[in-house]
Amino acid sequence: MGRLLDSTLVTFGLGLALTGVLVALLRWLS
Amino acid sequence: MSPLLADQFDLLMRWLHLAAALVWIGHNYATAVTRSRYTPLQASDLADPGSPVQRMLLQREHGVFRYASLVTLGCGLAMLLRRGWLGGALSLQGPLAPIGIGTWIGIVMVLNLWFVLWPHQKRVLGFVPASIEERLRCSRVTFLSARVNTLLSVPLLFFMAASSHGVFVRG
Numbered sequence: 001m002g003r004l005l006d007s008t009l010v011t012f013g014l015g016l017a018l019t020g021v022l023v024a025l026l027r028w029l030s
Numbered sequence: 031m032s033p034l035l036a037d038q039f040d041l042l043m044r045w046l047h048l049a050a051a052l053v054w055i056g057h058n059y060a061t062a063v064t065r066s067r068y069t070p071l072q073a074s075d076l077a078d079p080g081s082p083v084q085r086m087l088l089q090r091e092h093g094v095f096r097y098a099s100l101v102t103l104g105c106g107l108a109m110l111l112r113r114g115w116l117g118g119a120l121s122l123q124g125p126l127a128p129i130g131i132g133t134w135i136g137i138v139m140v141l142n143l144w145f146v147l148w149p150h151q152k153r154v155l156g157f158v159p160a161s162i163e164e165r166l167r168c169s170r171v172t173f174l175s176a177r178v179n180t181l182l183s184v185p186l187l188f189f190m191a192a193s194s195h196g197v198f199v200r201g
Binding site: 005019 | 068173180
């Protein structure tokens with residue numbers, strides 16, 4: 001994880017992926 | 031509070047929330063863009079307090095963004111509290127779930143900034159005495175801590191925007 005965050009582009013990509021996971025989780029729970 | 035005054039208060043809170051968030055996350059993004067990859071500090075940079083690298087680090091340390099983070103969170107919580115939504119948001123109730131997720135992410139980011147990044151940064155800058163090795167290790171932690179907040183800002187901004195369109199997110 002630490003190495004991945006060394007790149008800004010990857011950081012934003014991970015942020016988008018996390019957004020998708022949270023949206024999916026929210027839709028699944030509601 | 032009269033309805034007009036309440037509206038004016040809400041507008042002020044909303045404006046301060048956005049302005050302070052721009053100051054805080056603007057600092058974070060600026061660093062992420064200008065230092066796109068992690069470049070380790072060298073022991074020689076830290077050994078000499080007058081070294082160009084150390085002077086550069088000290089110039090960047092002005093604390094404004096740390097306090098902006100508190101204004102951002104405080105105004106956000108105040109807006110939720112005034113509407114009577116704070117409890118529902120924090121417990122992710124119904125249509126308040128999207129803004130609730132954003133609130134929790136924001137709380138984590140403020141805690142990360144004040145209790146992970148800042149204590150380590152104080153060692154890097156020499157505000158708290160530490161060995162050169164310890165300061166070099168801390169500089170890596172501050173980098174990762176800042177990047178975690180960059181990462182978390184993406185879903186936070188999405189859920190803040192989605193809070194007015196919660197039906198879409200909740201399906």
